[in-house]
Amino acid sequence: MDDKRNIIMAVLLTGIILFGWPMLMETFFPDMANKNETVEAANASGNDQSDAGTPNVSTTPQVGADVAATTQVGKLRSVAAALPESPRIAIETPRLKGSINLAGAKIDDLTLTDHTIDLSKDSAPVRLFAPSGTKDAYFNRFGWAGEGVKLPDDSTIWTADKAKLSPGNPVTLSWANDNGQNFAITYSIDENYLVTAEQSVINRGASPIALNPYGLLSRTRDLDNVLPAEKSTWTIHIGPVGVFEGTANYDWDYDDVMEAGSKGADFNGTKGWIGFTDKYWLGALIPTGSGKIDAKFRSGNGDLFQAQISRDSAQIIAPGKVLKTTTRLFAGAKETVLLDTYKEKYNITLLDRAIDWGWFYWFEKPLFYLLHWLFEMVGNFGVAIIIMTFIVRGIMFPIAQKQFASMAQMRAVQPKMKKIQEKHKEDKQKQQQEIMKLYKDEKVNPLAGCLPIFLQIPIFFALYKVLMLSIEMRHEPFTLWIKDLSAPDPLTPVNLFGLIPFDPPAFLAVGILPILMGITMHYQFKLNPQQMDPMQQKIFSFMPWILVFIMAPFAAGLQLYWTVSNVLTIVQQKWLYSRHPQLKEQMAKDAEEKAKAKEAEAKG
Template structure:
């Protein structure tokens, strides 16, 4: 009997102890390692803690998931339409699934549909996935509940609220302006638990190329860090991911004509990490500094997001130095004035092909005096060829004396032996500047000229009912350009030795092959420039023979 009473007493004591622990003592958080963002300033972990506050709970506790067997609600897809674009936002992750530009088509065909900037494949992550305290992709995306879209200040506001199983609550607010491609994203992280939480914010972009065809200029991520523009080709990322820490003005994915980018609005220092996930999907992760959120408190993070065309007007209107994504490199000083002139003339003539012709005439007039002097110098050099041949023969065994006599001959007739080449050398930077403009200016995308030239940003091809090997249609404008270059060469006085002259005869053929796949706008410039040069050479030849 005493033994039974002893076991009963032990049983009741355990029941009372376990019951008290269960009903009256709060469960302590699991002791796991904290995952915090590296400090952008020194590369070490850093948190904004309060001196009298208890130690923050490790952010790894946010990895808690819903109980096994619990049903996960499928998020809806919410369409948002403005005057410039149509977007689709998913409740699953609050991410962008589609972003179509109303003023741009997929390709030249009128029925090709609006330009889609997002081309995710099955299983891809979507842009604007936000996570706090844990690396992106560590936990499944939050399934938000979206409130009805509100109209505010001429735009639309979408608010979404979601909660993690750990007790962390996230409120996303997206503001879509009606007359701009820049949208605002505000994310509020609320700590609904009884303990402090420590973590860093991560906002992610996932992009595939905006177009099926490859770009001739640049495709890949870019950013401005500490005032310096950095561009990383997507092909280079396959060799290894890249990270940049500092004052990040924006981080984006871009090509010739379009850009999707994030502009951080809160925090002075960020880390932008770029990587390639598979064949051509580029992931951009923008991470901020670590914060500590006290129980019942919240932390707010603000971003701007640009998804749209790389037009100077739209990018400057968006601000944040986004216009620097239009990068002409070394030729920026000459290229941007040329771009402004091209757009100015288009405002009057309404055709970019005609505007290119007018720009070519303007540049030719600008260099007319230099070209005129160079052509006259070459004409004089042609007349001196017999005298120069005699000097070469006379002093063939003494090269130094031969050079001295040549210099005396030049001085006597007041001619510069390189005077004929100087105009071409001076115009080369102008050519490359215009080349950059015509290749990167979105205004020329799908811009028609006349007849078969329906896209000045694409090679010219005249369809003949069947495809020719390697070229498809007939490159009429390119062949005309080669013909005018040959005619110009025949009219230009020959000044070199016979071997050099024979080599130069191949230049029109070489240039014709080079220009076969160039933008027809650039070929048009070179063709018109050749015609003007032929006219100028004709005048010089006529003056010399008069």
């Protein structure tokens, strides 16, 4: 029993450390440098998020190299001011709206019409891409690297054959130099978030040329309109991401890329993709074909970052010949079903790993699909979470029965164990041998009761990841005051449930759901039949209230799951106690013995 109590205590304390420590660090020691990163970038380089104008074959595009003429140093433009500065063609799909900048052939204006910044009625749609020189600059560009050839750069004005890019309506941009080379980029787009860009070069010159097509994504570290407080944590990766040689890489963050500088970090291979991920959004470059590619993260002045892909070597284009390269751009929401669909349809290696599922990926995806199916059936994400909780607890019920049976057996042999401990208190080795013999004779497994604890760890962590990462839950209401299950419970007694005009700090804004979670957990621990020493008793009595504050900043969906799970556990425990009355009898007897011991100690 001592071993079991220690294991349970260790598991609970580990949970507090794992879930509580990141919250405490972010609450009391925020990274203040990030709050001023856009201003610092602007002061350092005019917030120039451009790439090089004419890179050569051996060097792919640099970050922030040559747009001093378009942005005054230290000054940022609004998106509304930047958009009319150059000719554009519209992008319009059922889920995207924006434009392509004909100066540089950049996709630098993109909003997600299905997703708003917040829940207010007049909330603007989420802006993913924004022009260079704006506060939230983030854009895509395709180009060519080469030597001895005049190439289009980020200021080249392209000619479009149509005024709008939409599903089933591709657009071709074209430009020609004075030496007989004709460049073209044909964009097509689907009804969701996938753009296909076919780059082509016709060499009408007299001599062969060597070119290397590339694609890039350039951005600042944060997008204030999208993720004002989101940072990469040990459970949720935000920042540079990619799949290289069949493995998802979450090891690089913005600070690592900054250390690598303009030289960058190379990830070469044959299949994969590269880009930047936020909690809910993704920008990714996906090469097609089977040839080798050179993928790279690099940084420029200030907090400016670039992800880029090119072929591993230049290709020779003889006179009269054509070089064509196709690359896909994903720019949108990380919807699990859609990512899986693209993965299968276009054979994109591990595109679903743009969501940082973590260690229990094999278990989390089925849980997500179960939750998603339930949501489609009932139409309310909160109700779907409750039903899923019933399902999970139902699956765990046979194991809980075995746990209680084991606990009943352990209680039954407790008097015999005490006699052995008293008889051999001077000989610990003999005491242990006799206890093991007792277990064998009585057919008791002291570790059987621990199995549900270990099984619930991956289940809870998997649910935590599913509920925290699923954009499908973002801005989904439950009932009454809970309008967004992806955000913390907003109703807190700290400000008398909104009656006092005061917004408490995150670590004090304890909502109704976390409080209910703490109350149910406290009652659940009260039903726990295990005998504990005074120190363990104190730890377990404080545990629910500590977890209330730890869980307060988490998504209401996770708080709802935990609260409902506690209620079901209480009901389950009461029913199982009725099946094993010896547990309650032993608990009453233990309580009586403890009371007598305390009374004797007080008198002594």
